[in-house]
Amino acid sequence: MAVSEVKAQEQQRSDLIYGLYDRPPLRETVFAALQHLLAIFVAIITPPLIISSALKFDLTTTGFLVSMSLFVSGLATFVQCRRIGPVGAGLLCIQGTSFSFISPIIAAGMLGVAGGKMNTSLGLSYIFGACMVASVVEMAVSRLLPYARKIITPLVSGIVVTLIGLCLIKAGINSCGGGQTAIDNGTFGSLEYLGLALLVLVCIIFFNRSSNRYLRMGSIVIGLVVGCFAAWLLGMIDFSELKGAGAINVPVPFKYGLRFDAGSIISLGLIYLVTAVEAYGDITANSLISGQPVEGPVFMKRAQGGILADGFNSFLAAVFNSFPNSIFAQNNGMIQLTGVASRYVGYFIAGALFLLGLFPVVGQLFSLIPDCVLGGATLLMFGTVAASGIRIIAATNIDRKAVLVLAISFAMGMSVELVPGILAKMPPIIHNIFSSGITTGGVTAIIANGLIRIKDKGAD
Known part of the structure; x- marks a missing residue:
């Protein structure tokens, strides 16, 4: 190991308040877990909301998909932190629904259109069938990691990440204009919709630039709350629709069945391939921040286990009617910010996500967010994804x-x-x-x- 890397790890250890295997007091554990939840919650629920809007699912289906995204993220985070056999990185790695798969998932869901009308169960069966089969690609990459890194170079990864952001911007601006519902009723692009989207966007930028770290971490949540309040004043949110929410969500494996389309599987398989390389980078950064080795057999075992878990958890997500999961890079920054790298904190995060996913009212409440309000937030998120890809490209020759x-x-x-x-x-x-x-x-x-x-x- 290079002297510079040894010094970097020693510096990271000295900056940590609690290391990987430490158990912070309960109050500090809960506080650190809440900060992580604040950073990831919106990112977890946004993909199912975008997909549901694009495919015109009803409120009940959308709420269920949001709930299952939280539920599966809890399971996936536990697997990553705990490491079960060879599966998992054994680090404070938080997993959530990935943005990278949105476009091909929507394309797969369109196979459910019959006679000009969306058949929800049919569309979701094609989506979950493709997500399940294609997840094998990432699990295979975990076993062939040294060779995969030669194929998916930083230049290739940067190009794909940039394209993910650029392609998703179309979905973001579509939401800003009111979404598919507004297109159907002829109100797309109205001043009301664009004004709300702009309000959310400005709020997020304003609070993100704050010197107060809590306002900065919660900038997206604050922006959405402000946007939803304004939308409620305009009569765009009707809470009476929540009356039908049940007491608890019972996860039902394969609720919508499974169907398989070769084109969708191949399309999603490529994204899994690139996601594996992204996960490798995230695990490397997490190991360094946590004061752990970033090369050698211990690190390679972590990296292979983390990528294997990425694929396995996405397979599990399809079983429980959710979308592919990936490691969230933003939580590496949270570890650095708080000085808490204990994977024990991850168990609390996993438990909170698991419980939130069991209550239908949580999913349905977020399903009430108007497309234009969500669009104001996602437009910035997707632009950030594209910018991240450009940074990767810029770091290459x-x-x-x-x-x-x-x-x-x-x-x-x-x-x-x-x-x-x-x-x-x-x-x-x-x-x-x-x-x-x-x-x-x-x-x-x-x-x-x-x-x-x-x-x-x-x-x-």
Whole structure:
């Protein structure tokens, strides 16, 4: 191990108040857990809300999907922190519903449209079938980690992450305008919707720039609360719809059944491939912040276990009617901020998420958030995802080969997003695989990065 890495780990240990295996007092444990929950709660519930809005699911279905996302995130976080056999990193790793899969999941859900009308059970069965089968890709990558890192280089990862953000911005701005419901009733883009979205966006930016760390951590929550209050004053939220909420959610495995579409499976499989590499980076950062090794057999065991858990937990999510999970990078910053790296805190976070997922009123309450209010928050979130991808790209050596890979990948990826009709004459399986700019751009990046060879003769 390099001397600089040893010094970095020693510095991290000295900055920690509680290390990985410490057990903080109950009050401090609960306080640290609440801060982590504050940082991740909105991010966990947002993907099911966006997917439900795009596929026009009813309030009951949307609420159930939100509840199951919380429930599964609790199970997944426990597995990551506790490490069960070879599964899990054994670090304070928080898992939640991933944004990366939204576009291909919506595409898979559209297979449930029959006679111009969405069949909810049919659409969800295609989604969960594809998510379950494709999760095997990430589990396989965990066993072949050293080789996968040679295929999915930082340049490829940066391109895919940037495309994820850029493609999701379309979903964000669609929500700002009022969503699919507003499109159907002809009110899309009204001043009322755009005004609420702008209010939420400005509130989040304002509080995020605060020097008070609690206001900064809660900026998204505060922005949504302000937006929902304004929407309630405008008569856009009706709490009477909550009367039908039951007392408790009983998780029902395979509630919507399973159906399989090859195009959807391949499309999601690519995202799992890239997610595995992202998880490797998150585990590396978490290990360093927690004062643990970042190379050698102990670290490799953690990394392989964490990525295996990422795939296994996504498989588990499909069983319990939820969407793929991934490690949340923002919690690494929370560890650094609080000085608490104890995985014991993770058990409390997991327990809280698990319990929240059991109460239908929680899911249905958040399902009442108007699309435009959610759009104001997600627009910024998705822009941040794209910016993160650009940072990854910027950290690589941008030579002539990299420029060519970037150019062809973004050109191919954005072309199918901007002009989706280009694939209208293709066979259904080709259309389903490449209708997502993330998949098209990602596949292009992997192939181009592997095939393009440039040998410069002399100086440019």
